[in-house]
Amino acid sequence: MKYLLLAYAKLADWDAMDVTSPEFQAACEFYADLTAELTATGELVTTEGLAHPSLTRTVRPGDGAPTVVDGPYAESKEVLASFAILDCASHDRVMAIAARITEAVGDAIEVRPIMAGAPGADEPGA
Numbered sequence: 001m002k003y004l005l006l007a008y009a010k011l012a013d014w015d016a017m018d019v020t021s022p023e024f025q026a027a028c029e030f031y032a033d034l035t036a037e038l039t040a041t042g043e044l045v046t047t048e049g050l051a052h053p054s055l056t057r058t059v060r061p062g063d064g065a066p067t068v069v070d071g072p073y074a075e076s077k078e079v080l081a082s083f084a085i086l087d088c089a090s091h092d093r094v095m096a097i098a099a100r101i102t103e104a105v106g107d108a109i110e111v112r113p114i115m116a117g118a119p120g121a122d123e124p125g126a
Helices: 011-015 023-038 090-103
Strands: 002-010 044-049 059-061 067-070 080-087 107-115
Touching: 002 011, 002 090, 011 023, 011 080, 023 090, 090 107
Parallel strands: none
Antiparallel strands: 002 080, 002 107, 044 080, 059 067
């Protein structure tokens, strides 16, 4: 089953990020190792970091036509920093991977089953 992992970071941390710091380098090394591991097991479908949230635009319904507004969908102190799509054999496996990420880099990880193949996805209202 495929899962979408959404990694959230604090905006203040993102703005203060020092790419030369040992903490940033350790996070990059962790993600590189995890990517290699999940590629080798065939569980990684794709993963990408996202650009700074100030570059985000949201298209909202408007009066007669959609409007484009600056910024992410919701006001928050946390911002969506990256995503990954994994194809794991079980819910327990994907949750273990998400826990490893949280422990290693401190990001909150939202795990969402992808609709195709999700339990109940073919039922009305799903």
